[in-house]
Amino acid sequence: MARLIGLLYGLAALANLTTAKPVCRDESTKYEAEDAVLSGTQILTAQSGFSGSGYVGGFDTGTDKITFTIPSSSAKLYDLSIRYAGIYGDKRTNVVLNGASTEVSLPATDSFATVSGGQILLNEGTNTLEIVSNWGWYLIDYILITPATKGGAHNINTNLPSSCTLTSAPIYGKKILSGQQDLSYANYVSSTTGKTPALVSSDLMDYSPSRVAHQGDVSHAVEEAITHHQRGGIVSILWHWNAPTGLYDTSENPWWSGFYTRATNFDIAATLANPQGTNYNLLIRDIDAIAYQLKRLQSAGVPVLWRPLHEAEGGWFWWGAKGSAPAKQLYHIMYERLTKVHGLNNLIWVWNSVAQDWYPGDEVVDIVSTDVYAQGNGPMSAQYNELVALGKDRKMVAAAEVGAAPRPDLLVAYGAHWLWFCTWGDSFIDNADWNSPAVLNEIYHHDYVLTLDEIQGWKNIGAAQL
Structure with a gap:
């Protein structure tokens, strides 16, 4: 052995x-879920503590999703954070960047919280990031991307x-x-x-x-x-x-x-x-x-x-x-x-x-x-x-x-x-x-x-x- x-x-x-695991710089960009393209999902406001004008729920079938369009001036690696509420128990979501999917765990919460979505490698030009139902029944407030650097x-x-x-x-x-x-x-x-x-x-x-x-x-x-x-x-x-x-x-x-x-x-x-x-x-x-x-x-x-x-x-x-x-x-x-x-x-x-x-x-x-x-x-x-x-x-x-x-x-x-x-x-x-x-x-x-x-x-x- x-x-x-x-x-x-x-x-x-x-x-x-x-x-x-990267070390983050200070420049971050927030993308509100309610401003994304919704497919089978809906804008809601009943859960307190959200950012912007609302949040998105209704992830109750396998194809339900929200789609963000993210521009980038160059190919670059970013940290992805997802602000969500897991008020219906532990869940999982699929994050799909330009067709490549990864699974992200969303632990149960009583209110809105933030979880790491790993890294995303943006291409130069326009990028598409989708949050797709997977286990479903969670609420998405926004995503945050931050330029990442290599760690120790x-x-x-x-x-x-x-x-x-x-x-x-x-x-x-x-x-x-x-x-x-x-x-x-x-x-x-x-x-x-x-x-x-x-x-x-x-x-x-x-x-x-x-x-x-x-x-x-x-x-x-x-x-x-x-x-x-x-x-x-x-x-x-x-x-x-x-x-x-x-x-x-x-x-x-x-x-x-x-x-x-x-x-x-x-x-x-x-x-x-x-x-x-x-x-x-x-x-x-x-x-x-x-x-x-x-x-x-x-x-x-x-x-x-x-x-x-x-x-x-x-x-x-x-x-x-x-x-x-x-x-x-x-x-x-x-x-x-x-x-x-x-x-x-x-x-x-x-x-x-x-x-x-x-x-x-x-x-x-x-x-x-x-x-x-x-x-x-x-x-x-x-x-x-x-x-x-x-x-x-x-x-x-x-x-x-x-x-x-x-x-x-x-x-x-x-x-x-x-x-x-x-x-x-x-x-x-x-x-x-x-x-x-x-x-x-x-x-x-x-x-x-x-x-x-x-x-x-x-x-x-x-x-x-x-």
Whole structure:
């Protein structure tokens, strides 16, 4: 594992590179929402505290939006701030700049507040910025753009919680590892572009005991991970954890959807509150079953970028359904069980949330990551900046799942120094609305993007040489 970490730091640490989080100058321009072009939305005034003559609401269907026209005398990077009111709960919006989309979180509020929308790279001339419904049901007061400058140097910690000996070499910010979910779709990328992703992600979902009980042992995820490792690739592993028990198994929520909150009555908070209970024992049984599969990878010499309890803060998976405290407690239980009880030392622990109150702590996290599903092959700068802040720029950041692979020129322009991206499989990598063959070829043949052929030999190189 030290060699993989050495590679990642070799691919990831450049002491004199700057972070993407900018320092703002004083010149700012405000664009009132009520002056924008409205599509399916409306000007309102009932909520107090707004700027100008009103604000815009009515984001209640998927196509509802407001459109700002923003002129620029030159190509220039700006900070984007959005003043909004999230009076109907936590929401998300799509910010679409000149056709490239990024997702921005709008936390619940009682009144108007301001949230960062990441950066926007304005072209010389006229630019179009849209705020499109996404989760909908929020209020937009105005947007503010401010010229951005690059920040200070990265300060990445090269001593991971796994206590491996690490080295630092000049890569983070100069390159990004290409990645793909599932070996079959990595092969699709190969046939489409002539290049193979450096990283392949596999899912241990079908090793969940409650799935094995229904369908038997049918998964080949471990074998596929070993195959990619043997051809010189890097392996990432996630686990859509079918609930240990309490599956509804109805036509609306069949047993195989048991990782969803809607498909099970398994209560993680109640389970953790009763360590002597049957459900707690089943929870440990499941972790032990996955430990067996991870040991197979360890025996095969496969270092693993291990991403458990992914997307917890969304609440749509049962491990996040009861809030941050049970999710963090479960993460710590899993960490102790896998590392101390089972002695697994091939795992690099990847946390998968941008929210500060969900973060389980520096001592159990090696890399921070998030999943971004936004069309347009953009740089995902808002999420990048949130992760840099979450890890205090001491942790490398990864786009662990994306719907649209990022265009390298935008990553460079925005200074979004993702360590890797991993595009999801069916309906995304093979869907031209998300990733056209032309864009995939642009990405996979770009000097900024590392592919399988360009990382060969990393397993045989001492970490100190990387």
